[in-house]
Amino acid sequence: MNITEILVQPQAIAWLPWAVQYFFYIGSAYAAAILFLLSYIFRAHTSHYLRSALVLTMSIGAVVGPLALTGDLHQPGRALHFYSNMTPWSWMSLGSLFLPLFSALAILTAWLYLRDDIAKLKHSDNAIAKKISLFSLGDWQTTSTQMITVTVLTCLSGLTIALYTGAEIYVVQSRPLWHQPAAPLLWFVTAFIGAIGFALLLLALFPIPAKANAFTQSDQGLIKRALLVSAILAAVLLPIWASNNASFSLYESDAWLVRLGSLAVSFLACMGIALLASKIALYNRPQLLIMSAISLICCWYLRWVTIMDVQTIAKFDQGPYPYELPMGSAGLLGILGMAGLWLALALAASEIVAIQEKSVKSVKRVKSVKNSTVSQPLKTQHTQ
Template identity: 60%
Template structure:
């Protein structure tokens, strides 16, 4: 009798942490697009500051997300292959056309909505702000009809992003946990947690000098209902998603039981924290804690369902543990992308000044 040992050499994971960042930011972007359209439809009941926070979340995430994607492609120059060698049967190839359209529409939507804020800087004492005011490209007014039309087109484009990102992973037949309808639905529902969390961060960055610079009751109701509904749907989808693994039961594995518990607890904590603490007069500390919890739940969902799933062996019993590298393809890359997002958010948040948001509400309503 002969014994043959089969050694599996160390190999890089198919999806790197860059992919987690991409799906996190681009998911937050398309969710923010849908929420922004909703606030536009009910603009008489929502505040300009919340709409501005949502549209800036949309634009910034639509910029940062594709940059993370180029990191996952290992080299930015590889992206041109999608256009030189078009493969209509590939979701990734189709995404290379959907993504630039969505990113461009996101920036245009943010620019149109914030034009009144840009124009108000023309009389500023600062030369920098006077220069920034020229980005409005004239003194013409953005009509409510134009704004609503562009936002609607952006939402239609965002649906293509939501569909292609979900299908891109669900089409991987080698991973049963991906190759199922529950996986894209789980990423879609939790994307709204990320959109709300990032919008709250930007809202906190806005200059606040008046007592009226608080979330309105309708703003709070929208945030609460979005967060709670998203959390409930995600909690329903988690056991459905985890059950679709024919090789072994995730619930019987101690490590996966811990991961699933962490995932469920983080999402449940979002609903509980938002329900119990979020008010229209909540302190900035409370809003910051809610934002961090929402962002953590959205990130943990993508990390476990994308990175941890790749540690499950395809043919043998493993185990195949994963250790996060400290370099640009790991922790440094994650910190760098968060830093880039924060830098853009801090710069863009200066556009919305306390003395201007009332006039912006009036302009959008009358034109």
Template identity: 35%
Template sequence: MQIIELLTPHYEAAWLPWAVQYFFLVGVATGAAILAALCAWGKDGGTLQRLLPVAVLTLAVSAIAAPVSLLADLHQPARFWHFYVHFTPWSWMSVGALLLPVFVTLSVAMCAAWWLGKTGWMRLLAPLLVLSALTISVYTGAEMMVVRSRPLWNTLWVPVNLALTGWLATVGAAFVLERFLPAALRPGAEALQTLRAMGLALAGALLVVALAWAASGLGGDSPSFNAALRLWNDFPVWRLTMIGSAIGGAAVLGALLRGRHRLQAKGYTLVLGLGLAAAAWAFRWALFMGVQGVPKFGAGLYLYHMPLGGDGLLGMVGVAGLCVALVGLASWALELFPARSAPAARAA
């Protein structure tokens, strides 16, 4: 009997934790952009306009922090220039290099228009901002979807899931950040209930997408589902991850459902918001870092050991610190220049 031994080389992870931070923050930013645009067209003094300050704050923080994570993921920020001098239209990363600056510029312009109390400017920018946010959602999802060597990524369900979880994280971030607004700009109970309803709608959409993905897989039309089944059957670590994800998703949905009479409870919105954001972040960690632990060819599982330096834990802490600093700066500016926030408060 002849025994053939197959050896698979251990490759380092191509997508580092910086990518997880970028895809998370840019997902939050696109959701905040759509929410801010929707609120800008809301009825004067209505529920949507009362959500405008927190939508703008969420947009400002995420739209500024996301490109920082992207540049860090490129290792050498000067590489970003190569996308322009050597443009390759068949590469989604190269296309994204054109789309992202447009989105960031429109986001900053929307925040500036709110700061100046220019409701007309906001309404003019709103459709452009929504269109730009959708292009970012498409490009970020397509960056993963086009990787044919990873069947779990190579499906249209990936861009949809990234968009929906990113927008759900926007709801979570808004629940957290509204606590840092001056009292005159906080949305109030009715507006928070509207935000909760948006979270429920997004959670319901995610559930429908998951069922549709499973149905297409059982029907033999989704190699991605077959790849997920392989992970479930062959790797106990992934089995625990999937079970944990299901339990986490059920907990988040339960918290949203029970939140109708608890949003005014002390600390409830903070816990709920952090839970929503953490669930979206964990989904990206499993999708990026966990999938790369499975060899493209051969058997086995590469357990990723996160470094403590800039490419790992320190980088993640740095991004979190940047977001905290941006929130603190915005809160300080609103408190220091109350006259600047007065027009926005009246409009909201």
């Protein structure tokens, strides 16, 4: 039987680009939480710079993500309905509990970790910086037990975010490309690519003079391993994800071949920069920006394809349903706005680290210890 569609009403895209932004920022936040925990456990080997970049990636993503999420509600003013009508069998409802908890813990972790840096702002000549120093809330020392406890809790909370965001799409049986374990796994592994991308961007925002001597080989090792492992896993998962549907084939669509090909190339590019990571000087701003852009684009585009492009696949008819990115707040403006918000918060927060670090007169450049077996951690209060 030959069937040709004559009159078929296309279904509008229901989850807007806001959803992509949410999963992008919150993914980078929970992945950064895990990487921060690792870097803090091995704080004798990692630098304060990298840890600061990771903790800020985590906390800024945990603030920007939920804002993007409320944008995806067509009735953001009714967000309170989530709490007046708790629904334990709906993953989205569980998410409304998990998400504020994670955001709060992420901010608490970042504050605890950066407290000493905030306190040191009182020595600054800048009147505003002096006022900000009051946010350290006293002169008490943050103990490593406090740090570890809060960071582990934040990590566990981050895992609930990974679980609920993944389960949220996994239970949608009507979309075979979501209703498979490969979909949430792809999101999880690429979240680390996003976290590294944002951390590299933050490193690029920190001022250059103090950075030259601030990094350790372990920093580069962490970036390299996180990027390499997640890019390889993502490259393995992508064809599984794309093949795992019974009623249609993505491979017969030129548009999908281009999308899957672009994703494969972006994973390869991430592997490439991961392999180069040990050769790249982490204080070199152009190199950092290039590495950051590649990994952020990779992480973001995967979410765009798995959320927006998947929605153009018709559930019943042949489709695809047309979608064009609007220029307004439901489209490009929203994407740029969220990126702008992230950048603004990052610029402001990086000053806390930056101002303190300018006073550090430190050790050898990382290049000079490249062949040494002993890492050169930066001297901070957290490394003792």
